[in-house]
Amino acid sequence: MRLESTLNEPTRPDQQPRTPSPRPGGRSARVRADVVAATLAEVAEKGYDGLTAEAVAARSGVHKATLYRRWGGIDGLVADALTASADQPWPLPDTGDLQEDLRRITQEVFSVFTDPEQSPTPTALISAAQRSDAGAAALRDFFTARHHQAAEVAERAVTRGELPAGTDGAEVIRAATAPLYYRLFVTGEALDARTAERAADAAALAARAGLFASIPTDPEPDTAPNTPDQ
Amino acid sequence: MRLESTLNEPTRPDQQPRTPSPRPGGRSARVRADVVAATLAEVAEKGYDGLTAEAVAARSGVHKATLYRRWGGIDGLVADALTASADQPWPLPDTGDLQEDLRRITQEVFSVFTDPEQSPTPTALISAAQRSDAGAAALRDFFTARHHQAAEVAERAVTRGELPAGTDGAEVIRAATAPLYYRLFVTGEALDARTAERAADAAALAARAGLFASIPTDPEPDTAPNTPDQ
DNA sequence: ATCGTAATGCGACTGAAGTCGCATTACGAG
DNA sequence: CTCGTAATGCGACTTCAGTCGCATTACGAT
Numbered sequence: 001m002r003l004e005s006t007l008n009e010p011t012r013p014d015q016q017p018r019t020p021s022p023r024p025g026g027r028s029a030r031v032r033a034d035v036v037a038a039t040l041a042e043v044a045e046k047g048y049d050g051l052t053a054e055a056v057a058a059r060s061g062v063h064k065a066t067l068y069r070r071w072g073g074i075d076g077l078v079a080d081a082l083t084a085s086a087d088q089p090w091p092l093p094d095t096g097d098l099q100e101d102l103r104r105i106t107q108e109v110f111s112v113f114t115d116p117e118q119s120p121t122p123t124a125l126i127s128a129a130q131r132s133d134a135g136a137a138a139l140r141d142f143f144t145a146r147h148h149q150a151a152e153v154a155e156r157a158v159t160r161g162e163l164p165a166g167t168d169g170a171e172v173i174r175a176a177t178a179p180l181y182y183r184l185f186v187t188g189e190a191l192d193a194r195t196a197e198r199a200a201d202a203a204a205l206a207a208r209a210g211l212f213a214s215i216p217t218d219p220e221p222d223t224a225p226n227t228p229d230q
Numbered sequence: 231m232r233l234e235s236t237l238n239e240p241t242r243p244d245q246q247p248r249t250p251s252p253r254p255g256g257r258s259a260r261v262r263a264d265v266v267a268a269t270l271a272e273v274a275e276k277g278y279d280g281l282t283a284e285a286v287a288a289r290s291g292v293h294k295a296t297l298y299r300r301w302g303g304i305d306g307l308v309a310d311a312l313t314a315s316a317d318q319p320w321p322l323p324d325t326g327d328l329q330e331d332l333r334r335i336t337q338e339v340f341s342v343f344t345d346p347e348q349s350p351t352p353t354a355l356i357s358a359a360q361r362s363d364a365g366a367a368a369l370r371d372f373f374t375a376r377h378h379q380a381a382e383v384a385e386r387a388v389t390r391g392e393l394p395a396g397t398d399g400a401e402v403i404r405a406a407t408a409p410l411y412y413r414l415f416v417t418g419e420a421l422d423a424r425t426a427e428r429a430a431d432a433a434a435l436a437a438r439a440g441l442f443a444s445i446p447t448d449p450e451p452d453t454a455p456n457t458p459d460q
Numbered sequence: 461a462t463c464g465t466a467a468t469g470c471g472a473c474t475g476a477a478g479t480c481g482c483a484t485t486a487c488g489a490g
Numbered sequence: 491c492t493c494g495t496a497a498t499g500c501g502a503c504t505t506c507a508g509t510c511g512c513a514t515t516a517c518g519a520t
Contacts, residue, residue: 052477063499065479065480065498065499069497130360131279136418144419185360186369188360189373261467293470
């Protein structure tokens, strides 16, 4: 999961014309790229409470007042950085088996947020995003995009006949990854590879049982059929 | 899930002698109670970024400098408020059926965080806790305590023969509640009753399949062998 | 009742976040 | 090339979070 911005290099002019400014190809774009890059670098280094408008201004070479004018504050900087990351394409596994695909996805999440090299930026970014409405909205969009992309894994499983028709693919993804994010961003508990695997397996199991189908195949998936009692 | 402090009423002297101060029964205790109560009230009213040391000082009648001396800042206030909530006993369902117990638990979480009357305090408290090391530690302790308490639901199921021996009860609870917290505190998506129910059902299903047993009953609950490659 | 000590009250001080008005620069159109 | 305009640079100013030294109060022990 890449949260780095597309705009790291000032030489890419109009990748993200979200604010259709009258000067999309010139200095404004350069400024935006520099600022987003500086924001990501700062947030990775100092964490989200160490994130300062002055530091971003100093690092990017853009005046502090400009930051406040264009982004309205730290919140906007974070939101913009997140938005820039949202439409990043994302390599999806396609092993032909839902459980294995989900395992790879949760494994990927695990890797990113466990690797001290990669984790700081996305971790700080997600934490920072929760602090403002703008950030929260950007974060919601970000995850919506991710869920939508990753849902393909489940949709392929439906096509294969592995999952019941009408299965909500995004919901399968949420089920698989939620336990990881829950530990990372709510309880603060440690994360291990086995947890990642179990989460994927549990999601695959529930999906196969039809729990994520719009009209559940079997509303009460326990009781009679499979009661693996001991 | 009650996150309110035990120390709302200044007339309870030594309920929480965490800091074994030389004067546990006197003014210090009163001050702490007032401050914790004021913190909860403030955080509920103004959210976690509206939480100000000065406001807490004003509301509690305690000087600002005292707050910084005893609690070290907003972080400490939040952490203390959380700590005070951690050992609150918590009514557990006991319906004789794991799935139903889990449903009631997730339903309870859903209710608390959906009800505009109850949600502000715990929501803001959890968000605020993630902003500092002290808060994060207190939050971890809080959830550890909650998981441990709620694990009884799974342990009873083991006793009943409903779940395989060696099942990690806390893990079952985490699996059941994670999707809710994931939406509430990570993605910011809306939460509905059906999601709560599905999460409980999925957790029950996975638990019955032995996914949360220390030595999984059936490590690969689907397909025959596991050939990770295609 | 008295005294020593710790905790609190108090107000001034520091530093940084965020704002404002104005000067300057750079883009884009003609 | 020239000009109009929008964006940025600039520095001072306001505001508030957080700190410090000292005076005062209240607790607990003798």
